[in-house]
Amino acid sequence: MQSRLGLKGVKVGLLHECLSKEEFHDPVRLAEAIKRLPVTFRRPRPLDEAISTGGGVRFEAMNGQLMLGALPGVFCAGEMLDWEAPTGGYLLTACFATGRAAAEGVLQWLAAR
Numbered sequence: 001m002q003s004r005l006g007l008k009g010v011k012v013g014l015l016h017e018c019l020s021k022e023e024f025h026d027p028v029r030l031a032e033a034i035k036r037l038p039v040t041f042r043r044p045r046p047l048d049e050a051i052s053t054g055g056g057v058r059f060e061a062m063n064g065q066l067m068l069g070a071l072p073g074v075f076c077a078g079e080m081l082d083w084e085a086p087t088g089g090y091l092l093t094a095c096f097a098t099g100r101a102a103a104e105g106v107l108q109w110l111a112a113r
Contacts, residue, residue, distance in 0.1 A: 005034070056082040065105025066098065073109065077102040 002008040007015075015024065015033055023029040057076045061068055066081075068074045078095035 054084045066102040075102040
């Protein structure tokens, strides 16, 4: 799937969830499913079950060191920021990276005072 179609990970997992084993191995049925994969949304899950949610501090409200323009000395990182990312490793990596960037901003801000 990956080498011929560029499909991997969650995309292939969804196909496995929606197709029987026989359908998955039938090229015609598989092609139809790839083109028209039905994803039915019944309702959102409760917020307390969410791993990550959208919303937060907008990037326009911060400078390049992730300090709030309206509250000098207050820095933001990780899930405080208004951005969405896949959960798991990507989210953790971005949280760590923005945490480091904010920490460097704190050090620069303190050195300038």
